[in-house]
Structures are given as C-alpha cells and as structure tokens.
Amino acid sequence: MSPSRRRRTGSPGPASVPPAARRGRRGVVRQGPLRTHWLLLTALLFTLAAALLLQGYTQHLYDHRPDPAARPAGSATVPEQVRSGGPVIDAAGAEPRTAAPRPGTVALTFDDGPDPRWTAEVLDTLRRNGVHATFFVVGTEAAAHPDLVRRIVAEGHQLGVHTFTHADLGAQPPWRRSLELRETQLALAGAAGVTSSLLRPPYSSTADVLDDSGWAAVQQAGREGYLTVLTTHDSEDWRRPGVDEITDAATAGRGDEGRIVLLHDGGGNRWQTVAALDALLPRLKARGFRFTTVSESVGLPDPVRRATWTEHWQGLALIRVLQAGDWTLTVLGWLLYAAGAVSVLRAVIVPVAARRHKRLRRRRNAWGPPVTEPVSVIVPAYNESAGIEAAVRSLLASDHPVEIIVVDDGSTDGTADLVESLGLPYVRVIRQANAGKPAALNTGIAAARAELLVMVDGDTVFEPDAVRMLVQPFADPAVGAVSGNAKVVNRGGLLGRWQHIEYVVGFNLDRRLFDLAECMPTVPGAVGAFRRSAVLAVGGVGDETLAEDTDLTMALCRDGWRVVYEERAKAWTEAPASLSALWRQRYRWCYGTLQAMWKHRGALRQGGQAGKLGRRGLGYLLVFQVLLPLLAPVVDVFALYGLAFLDPVRIVGLWLAFLLVQLLMAVYAFRLDRERLGPLWSLPLQQFVYRQLMYLVVIQSVFTALAGSRLRWQRMQRYGSLRVPAGPAAADGPPEPVGAGVGGPEAPGGYRAQVHEAVRGPGQGT
Known part of the structure; x- marks a missing residue:
C-alpha cells in the first residue's frame, strides 16, 4: 500500500495545520511588481514596429513588375537633343x-x-x-x-x-x-x-x-x-x-x-x-x-x-x-503558424473532450451511493460586508446538511459583527488577526467537524442544491477534491458579458477536459469541496503562492488523489466591474498559477496521478495559458502588418474565420451550461479589448516572475450585487434579491434542522 493510500484510510490527522508544514523556504524578495519591465516591453514593441515598418516599406512597396517594353514616345517637355542624343x-x-x-x-x-x-x-x-x-x-x-x-x-x-x-x-x-x-x-x-x-x-x-x-x-x-x-x-x-x-x-x-x-x-x-x-x-x-x-x-x-x-x-x-527586419518577420511568421496551430488544436480538442465528458457522465449517472453526510462550509472573510449576508444565507438554504464557519481575517468593515447580528443557526464566526486567506482557511479547517469540506469565497452565493451536487463525487474513495461551476452574477455591461463568456467558454470547457484527462490543476476558491483528511495530509492550504486554490489542488493530485468537475454544482460570484480591478485580479491569478506550476514542476517526473498532472495538466497550462497568450501579440501585430502591406481582404477573411471558430466553440459551451446565447453578440468586440488585456496580464506576470519580484495580495472590490437563489429555477439566471425564499430552518429549499444537529457542537450557534 502506497503512503498516500495509507493516509486516506488512516486518521484525519491533527486538528490544526502546523505552520512549518505549510511554509516553504523563502528568500529575500522585493514586494510589488517591477515597473521597469513595462519600459522594456514598450522599447521592444517600438523597435519591433519600426523594424516591421521599414521591412514592409522595403519588401511590400517593392515593385515586382518586370521591366516593360519601351513605352511609346509622347512628350512635350523632353528636349529634342535628349531624345535624339546619347543614352548617358x-x-x-x-x-x-x-x-x-x-x-x-x-x-x-x-x-x-x-x-x-x-x-x-x-x-x-x-x-x-x-x-x-x-x-x-x-x-x-x-x-x-x-x-x-x-x-x-x-x-x-x-x-x-x-x-x-x-x-x-x-x-x-x-x-x-x-x-x-x-x-x-x-x-x-x-x-x-x-x-x-x-x-x-x-x-x-x-x-x-x-x-x-x-x-x-x-x-x-x-x-x-x-x-x-x-x-x-x-x-x-x-x-x-x-x-x-x-x-x-x-x-x-x-x-x-x-x-x-x-x-x-x-x-x-x-x-x-x-x-x-x-x-x-x-x-x-x-x-x-x-x-x-x-x-x-x-x-x-x-x-x-x-x-x-x-x-x-x-x-x-x-x-x-x-x-x-527580415529575420523578425521570419520569426513572426513561424510564431504565427505556431499560434494558429495551437489555437486550432485547442478548438478541436476542447469541444471533443467536453462532448465525451458529457457522454461519460450520462452513462455513469451517479458516482456511487448518495452522499448524505454533513458538510462543513468554510467562508474566509476579509472586509466582505457587502456580500457576506447573501453568501451565508444561500449556504443555509442548501438542501444538504451543513455547518457554516465564517473566519473573519481581521476585517475592518464590521464583517464579523454583521454575521453575528443575523442570529442564524448553525453559523459560527471565528475572529483572528489579519494573516491572509490561506491562514483563514486553515483556521476553518482546524475548527471543522465534518470530513467533507466546502470552501467558499465571501463574494459567492450557492444554488440550493449546489452543496449536495458538489459532494456526490466523494462516493468514489479515490476523489479528493471537487470543482464546482462558478458563474458570473454581475454580467451586465460589456465587461460583465466578456467575463461571463470567459467563465463559460474558457474555464468550464477546460475543466471538462481536465476532468476527462484526470489532471485538474485548480479547484476554484469560489466553489470547491475537499476531503479534510486529504487536505491535512498535504499540509493544509499553503501560503507560498498567490493562487492558494491552485497550489492546494496540485498538491492533492501529487499525493495521489483524483480531482473532478461537477458542472451541476452552481455558484454565483462577483466579477470585477472595472478594467483596473479586472487587471489586478487576473494579475494575481496568473502570477499565482505560474508560482504553483514552478512549485509542482516535480510532477513531470512522477508517475500515477501526479504524472498525469505534470505531463497533462502542467503541459496544457504552459502551452495554452502561458505560451499562447505570449504569442497572441504576434497575431495582432501580423494582422496590422498584413492590413498595411499585404492583402487586407485576405487578412480580414482569416480574422473572420478565427472569429467563427470561437463563436462555434462559445455556442457549444453555452449549450452545455444551459446558458442563453444573448451575450455572445459581444464576442467580436471582446477580441479588441478583453483579449489584449488578458495577454498583457500574462506578459506582465511572466516578466514579474523572471525578475524575481513578489506580489502582494490584491483584494477585489465588492459591489454588493450578490443575491440568494430562490430555488431551482434560478439556474437559468442570476439569483433573486437577498432573503427571497429563506424564511427559516424549514423554509422551502432549506435544510433539515434535525440533520444539522449531527454537525452542531457546543457554541456553534450565534
């Protein structure tokens, strides 16, 4: 029996996560991103543009017509002594x-x-x-x-x-x-x-x-x-x-x-x-x-x-x-071919994998016997007063027995006071000095009484059946974590629609592929479930990276656990409402993912579940989430070059073909998630702003990582747009206003009080 398997069948482990087990070695690092790399990038782009302009002038204003036959004489200004004189x-x-x-x-x-x-x-x-x-x-x-x-x-x-x-x-x-x-x-x-x-x-x-x-x-x-x-x-x-x-x-x-x-x-x-x-x-x-x-x-x-x-x-x-310029254009041409090949490869692989994933789920129907054991829900909260009430009430409205542990991480906006003032049963509030999200999660894990954990961001509300759906895969003893289906609640306006499209087309299609390939790299912090014993066995939630959810998921995979995707477990989360807020969030995500990939690079040499993560999951992330975004500027630069110096009709035709492929992928992904197709009208506009923003984020993250800088945690602004789902019908759209459908312990779609007693302990009520 392997050590990881023995850990699964053994005791849950200590009630707390030793700090030494969670911390890696840290050198002296600079806080905050470097600004000099933007100067370097600007200089590189300026040099590239100048080289391409000169190359375009010399090569594509070059007159390739052959020398014509002698043109007929017909001049009023050429002197006669020139016309009848010598050739010099x-x-x-x-x-x-x-x-x-x-x-x-x-x-x-x-x-x-x-x-x-x-x-x-x-x-x-x-x-x-x-x-x-x-x-x-x-x-x-x-x-x-x-x-x-x-x-x-x-x-x-x-x-x-x-x-x-x-x-x-x-x-x-x-x-x-x-x-x-x-x-x-x-x-x-x-x-x-x-x-x-x-x-x-x-x-x-x-x-x-x-x-x-x-x-x-x-x-x-x-x-x-x-x-x-x-x-x-x-x-x-x-x-x-x-x-x-x-x-x-x-x-x-x-x-x-x-x-x-x-x-x-x-x-x-x-x-x-x-x-x-x-x-x-x-x-x-x-x-x-x-x-x-x-x-x-x-x-x-x-x-x-x-x-x-x-x-x-x-x-x-x-x-x-x-x-x-010639060399640059040659390299750009090869990079363009590489970017095109990778894009086409993803356009083929991801929908095929999603379709196969859907068929397998239909044939399987269930993971095993229904999972009915109680669940501990951990909500780390730092200044979440704008949405914490909606989050907690939606969790209490679950049709599965839950205890809710809100860990207030030194909030200054009265988050803990607000939750306590609600007087909700089966909700505990734990206060601690500000120590970061990983520390808050570890505090909640130590206080949890159930073996099954659901970790929820304070800006997320759950559908009534989300917890139940989320824990059903644990009927399979090989499953150590489950990713749910996160959806954007504030999808109004162009930025909201673009993020909604990204969540459905990008994140969820990829998760189906990762599930099928058994190499899931990330269980999102917004909606994810874990075995408590498995989390404790890998040392709890680490704080060495800014993407603690990715770090934890990869650690579980390397420890031999399988991580799966349950698309029926839906939760609604707030997305950034401004470009600056979106930049900060994605910068942290991308930089944290790079950190986690580097930290777990040893999975490339391992076998079993760890090897699948290393050779499949990390390989996919490297190609499609790092290299492809780095190549994306090549496509844009070459498109502008082609419009100026090549055949504009051909360039526009290629762009329309690329857009059509993306549109077909988006339609298929929206159908899989049972989403309305209306927001897809904004997909063409997404190519001119949102895509450039995303690949600039990747470029900055890679520069920051190569420079050895360390980012601070960048918290997203909350907008108070969260609502509590009224019932199953809400699956087709954003939740209803706070309080709708939540009238008490026996409210429609709520929990059974007698079942909650199984997880309730002394002092759990507030």
Whole structure:
C-alpha cells in the first residue's frame, strides 16, 4: 500500500495545520511588481514596429513588375537633343547634355540584382571571358546580399543605382525619388564601402521613348548629382523569349557603333540571360568589339568613389536593420503558424473532450451511493460586508446538511459583527488577526467537524442544491477534491458579458477536459469541496503562492488523489466591474498559477496521478495559458502588418474565420451550461479589448516572475450585487434579491434542522 493510500484510510490527522508544514523556504524578495519591465516591453514593441515598418516599406512597396517594353514616345517637355542624343544624360544644368559610347565599345549593363544565384553565374561567365560590366543594383537586394556587391567591386566591375525598391521614379513624388536614391547609396556604402553617381531608372529604355514623368525624374536626379544611363540595345531578356532571341537583340546592328546593352541578373529566373552571354560575348568579340564599363565607353571619369566613414557606418546600420527586419518577420511568421496551430488544436480538442465528458457522465449517472453526510462550509472573510449576508444565507438554504464557519481575517468593515447580528443557526464566526486567506482557511479547517469540506469565497452565493451536487463525487474513495461551476452574477455591461463568456467558454470547457484527462490543476476558491483528511495530509492550504486554490489542488493530485468537475454544482460570484480591478485580479491569478506550476514542476517526473498532472495538466497550462497568450501579440501585430502591406481582404477573411471558430466553440459551451446565447453578440468586440488585456496580464506576470519580484495580495472590490437563489429555477439566471425564499430552518429549499444537529457542537450557534 502506497503512503498516500495509507493516509486516506488512516486518521484525519491533527486538528490544526502546523505552520512549518505549510511554509516553504523563502528568500529575500522585493514586494510589488517591477515597473521597469513595462519600459522594456514598450522599447521592444517600438523597435519591433519600426523594424516591421521599414521591412514592409522595403519588401511590400517593392515593385515586382518586370521591366516593360519601351513605352511609346509622347512628350512635350523632353528636349529634342535628349531624345535624339546619347543614352548617358547629364541633366544637372540648364541645358542637358548627353553622351554616346565610343565606336567599337560595348558596355554590358545588368539590372535588378544582385541575386544570390543569377548574379553569381553572370559574374562567373564574365570572369571566364575576361569581360567587365556595369551592375545597376536594387538597394534592398544589395542590403540582402552584400557579399555579392563586394564581389562585383572586387572583380573590377562598375556599380550603379537602380533605386531602393525598384520604384518607377516617374510615378513617385519628389521626396520618394530622393529617398529611393539616398537609401540605395547607403546600401552600397554599407555593403562595399563605395558610392556611385550612375543611375538607371527602372522601366527605362532608350532615350527616344523618354516621357514627361520620366524626364522630370531624370532632371531631379541630375540636380542631385546623378548621370542617368539609358540603353541603345534592349535585349528584352525580362520577357524570357529564348536564348537566341536575347542574343540577336543584344548583337543587332551593323558596323562598329558603340552600344550599351540592357540585360538582367535579378528580378526572376535568368537562366536564359546566362546562357545568352556564352553566345553573345564570342560573337561581339569576333566582330572586333571591346567590352568595357559605362564610364569608360563614354570617356568619363570613374563615377564610383570611396564612401566616407560616416556613409559606411550609416550604410552598415541600414543593412543590419533590414536584415533584422527580415529575420523578425521570419520569426513572426513561424510564431504565427505556431499560434494558429495551437489555437486550432485547442478548438478541436476542447469541444471533443467536453462532448465525451458529457457522454461519460450520462452513462455513469451517479458516482456511487448518495452522499448524505454533513458538510462543513468554510467562508474566509476579509472586509466582505457587502456580500457576506447573501453568501451565508444561500449556504443555509442548501438542501444538504451543513455547518457554516465564517473566519473573519481581521476585517475592518464590521464583517464579523454583521454575521453575528443575523442570529442564524448553525453559523459560527471565528475572529483572528489579519494573516491572509490561506491562514483563514486553515483556521476553518482546524475548527471543522465534518470530513467533507466546502470552501467558499465571501463574494459567492450557492444554488440550493449546489452543496449536495458538489459532494456526490466523494462516493468514489479515490476523489479528493471537487470543482464546482462558478458563474458570473454581475454580467451586465460589456465587461460583465466578456467575463461571463470567459467563465463559460474558457474555464468550464477546460475543466471538462481536465476532468476527462484526470489532471485538474485548480479547484476554484469560489466553489470547491475537499476531503479534510486529504487536505491535512498535504499540509493544509499553503501560503507560498498567490493562487492558494491552485497550489492546494496540485498538491492533492501529487499525493495521489483524483480531482473532478461537477458542472451541476452552481455558484454565483462577483466579477470585477472595472478594467483596473479586472487587471489586478487576473494579475494575481496568473502570477499565482505560474508560482504553483514552478512549485509542482516535480510532477513531470512522477508517475500515477501526479504524472498525469505534470505531463497533462502542467503541459496544457504552459502551452495554452502561458505560451499562447505570449504569442497572441504576434497575431495582432501580423494582422496590422498584413492590413498595411499585404492583402487586407485576405487578412480580414482569416480574422473572420478565427472569429467563427470561437463563436462555434462559445455556442457549444453555452449549450452545455444551459446558458442563453444573448451575450455572445459581444464576442467580436471582446477580441479588441478583453483579449489584449488578458495577454498583457500574462506578459506582465511572466516578466514579474523572471525578475524575481513578489506580489502582494490584491483584494477585489465588492459591489454588493450578490443575491440568494430562490430555488431551482434560478439556474437559468442570476439569483433573486437577498432573503427571497429563506424564511427559516424549514423554509422551502432549506435544510433539515434535525440533520444539522449531527454537525452542531457546543457554541456553534450565534
């Protein structure tokens, strides 16, 4: 027989819980949450937003259209000497000047690179043939592949600017044109330590088809110190017409007239261009042409100069930021897939488990022989005057024999006096100096006379049959604790509806799954029942965490007891009525749960019931209540990113699909709990406020835990909205006003006085 099993069958244990048994080792900790982590989080979010904006600008404002065929001439502003002149244009002065390549020279130019595959193959081909060329690079591609830019320079080729995002300069405002050119220069400076005054505007061709908007861009570039390089022979390799066609277009013409040939080493599959080079280079050499760079072909000084120290480091910074943006977006993409997969997994697992749980309960019908033995109800109370009367009266209205022990934990609002003034039978009030909720519960456990305990928060009222339903699972000797069904009583307003939805859809669906998997991690403080001997065997209610209910439940599981869920045991509890109060409550819950998970991490290595808690319960909590909320901001950030830079229709469609899945889950959960579907109209709005609040709570809790801070107990404000249930009909809605249906010991739906005598002892009445 295992030690835990021997404890079940042995004596209940000492009447009090030794303090040493309840306290763990504590180091020196800081009281209260750190504020610096919010500064850190804000800085991280700002950095992430800046990186994504820059990455979105460079990648999704990138013009992926292929270079079009030559546009028809139709200009009223392009000077005739430009249209009929050479392909190299200097538009800096009042009178533009042009230059043509010298006879017998060929300047090969390559646009849209560098590309990690095709640029490398083009460079290999040029090196084999001893040819130098000019590469007009796109700034974003240069930043992505700086090694190729350095190789171009190292092998004696010339660099030129092809804008930063392959933008059609003629269609852009002046500020965007300047930005495109400036950022490309920084990319060159950072990648290879050089700058260039050569410019090839995207979507340009020969000078005779230059239009008004294109000429305005050329003029602005001239004023900013650039020479615009057009072409004499467009190979149109961007069309991928075939190797022969590309070769013929690049070698067309007779005589030794100089030429600037347009080819591409990026922007798509360029195998035809690479293959055509092997044919056109020997052909032009055989005709006596000499291959050179653009500046040499027109007799100009080298336009490529060494970048200044400032330009080089600014360029390096730009490249690192762009690379970080690419890396960040890749990580966000994988995290988005992970969050989506986890969400879909939960959407499938939880409803299936809930349905199976419901079927098993129907087949079982009962846990065993009816449990009729009396129950001790412990109500820890600290400044609960707003709702304590409703709570106590609802417990007295139970149709199961109970004694009620109200432990006043040093209240300053007259809670104890109020309960005593009611003069209710079978209700004891125990006063103690303020020591915290765990100490109050342990005081009540020590004073209890029954083996079965129900622990109730002072802001909770019970249905008349809740206690009876709650203790029926104890017919199974393996059950050590039972979780009831907590419901929100103040569900008016958006915040109340959202919490009502969370209780029904989140908490209760999860409890069905935990019950089915035999790994229940939490019996809520609002409505839970325990074997007194089991609680005493694990050292009582611990005070090492802020989630004493989770800590106690996990301790019972590790001691070999089974914890189950009884959805028919309904109790009504007050939920926070403001965002600040909700934040404080959930912060404490989440932080306390993290503490309990860490405290009981040893369950991962154990077997039996403890192993089920460790590998199933703790694993589920880690994935779905810690990691998934931490990934939730990724979904929101990526959604905003997608609306700004991707396909908004697709993003909205995905969001609607996600919302539909949640709505279907909510409808099923509401049906299981026999709740009206009306509040679900607020579910879409919940995604914009409530969900963000919840994952921010998790983020703050994780930061606080990692920082080693310790929170104080944060008590929720009471609003006096509790009512005593009038009878079974109240199951479909909030309870009736205080006193309804409670007329005395023999009132309808009340208790039997003769049964209560079994648990009543000297001095129990007030």
